[in-house]
Amino acid sequence: MLEDLLAAAAGLGSAAVVYVMAAAKIVKQYERGVVFRLGRVLEGVRKPGFTMIIPVVDRLRKVNMQIVTMPVPAQEGITRDNVTVRVDAVVYFKVVDATYAIVQVEDYRFAVSQMAQTSLRSIIGKSDLDDLLSNREKLNQGLELMIDSPAVGWGVQIDRVEIKDVSLPDTMKRSMARQAEADRERRARVINADAELQASKKLAEAAGVMSNQPAALQLRLLQTVVAVAAEKNSTLVLPFPVELLRFLERAAQQQGAPTPTPASAAAPVTQADTPAQVDTPAQA
DSSP: OHHHHHHHHHHHHHHHHHHHHHHEEEEOTTEEEEEEETTEEOSSOBOSEEEEOOTTTEEEEEEEOSOEEEEEEEEEEEOTTSOEEEEEEEEEEEESOHHHHHHTOSOHHHHHHHHHHHHHHHHHHHSOHHHHHHOHHHHHHHHHHHHHHHHGGGTEEEEEEEEEEEEOOHHHHHHHHHHHHHHHHHHHHHHHHHHHHHHHHHHHHHHHHHHHOHHHHHHHHHHHHHHHHTTOOSSOOOOOOHHHHHHHHHHHHHHTSOOOOOOOSSOOOOGGGSOOOOOOOOOO
């Protein structure tokens, strides 16, 4: 009799251990548990820690609440200004409602991935190439809004969307390089012209000062000679004064001027000036 009681107690103990092992569940700190009882979801979620369910009747689904980093495959499209590009991005999202993430969508990760690819293609078609290269912050916000709108009903919140890389064709890269080179050359020419304009103004002011003081021009001439001689050249070039050239030019003009000839006192009288004489036969 005692042996039967011990055997029954042992059997009950074993059954209890098996039941507890089947019913005991551990939910991690970054997870939430959704319980389905006979196919119907129970209200509320199981928080982190130790929890119990009814074996066979209940089914526990754990949902990760961490931020998920999902790369978006590179999408090829044509921009609004007819340039073919390949753009890839990355999406950061997390689950905010574990029940909706399990009940409302079959696979929320796959759904977010497909929505991100579709939205990225749409953003490429609505944007210009300059916006993709320099105005990415605005495009990131628009892309985040497009993905977040349907994801709200899935219990998913889009934390951030970033466009990583924009790949251009080689011909477009060469064209952009030529454009940048031409723009830099244009700016260099403008800077040089501006520098020459400022230098000409300063030289005009210096010429005005030297014209009032003739000795200043001689001093400047001597400074130029000293600067040229300091280079240890075998040939020394001496500037020729411009005033001397002007003096020689005026002297040459005075020597080469034609002397005026005096007018004749009386003009010769030609035969045409005198009346013609006509011989007539004698009258009988």
